[in-house]
Amino acid sequence: MVHREQAKQQLARLQLASLGEQERSERVAFWFFCGFNEADPQLADLPAALRQQVCRGVEPPDPQASSLDPLVLVSLVEDLYGVTNRYLEQALEQRGAEVEEVTGEPETMYPCPCCGYLSLSSSCSYEICPVCFWEDCGVRDLNTLSGPNQLTLAAARQNVLEFGACDLVSVERVDRRARERYLAPQSDAG
Secondary structure, three states: OEEHHHHHHHHHHHHHHOOOHHHHHHHHHHHHHOOOOOOOHHHOOOOHHHHHHHHHOOOOOOOOOHHHHHHHHHHHHHOOOOOOHHHHHHHHHHOOOOOOOEEOOOOOOEEOOOOOOEEEOOOOOOOEOOOOOOEOOOOOOOOOEEOOOOEEHHHHHHHHHHHOOOOHHHHHOOOOOHHHHOEOOOOOOO
């Protein structure tokens, strides 16, 4: 047995080893684009020199430098926030790690108002669902037009049933493995 925090760290290290140059560059660039400061909890576990570099916001010339590995690892672990233990077990097994069981409760996640998956880290905060690509702007009435999504929740739900995303444009944007990563919607039976 392994606790989910250890499993997330282990999976992130395995992902880091096989990360493509483009994805790594994008992950590194994120840190220098967002304007972090010393008080941000995401920076707490970084080496002091790297933390200061991020806070200065000057992107390093070589995003492939191994000195930036801690940044990439933090972002990979953050991507695993709220995923199911079963997903962690499967992802580790696919990468050759032997894991009998991942224990511990997943972080609290909120249901997407469109697809119902527990895929959002907060509610009504304009977070985009990786399962269906609905932007959670707070619209809950089925027939109210959502400004960011440019359609009603009723239409978006129908689109999810028909082609797996809130709209046709977003079909290519959804995370193909998201349905495996998060808890599925609960049925309304009863």
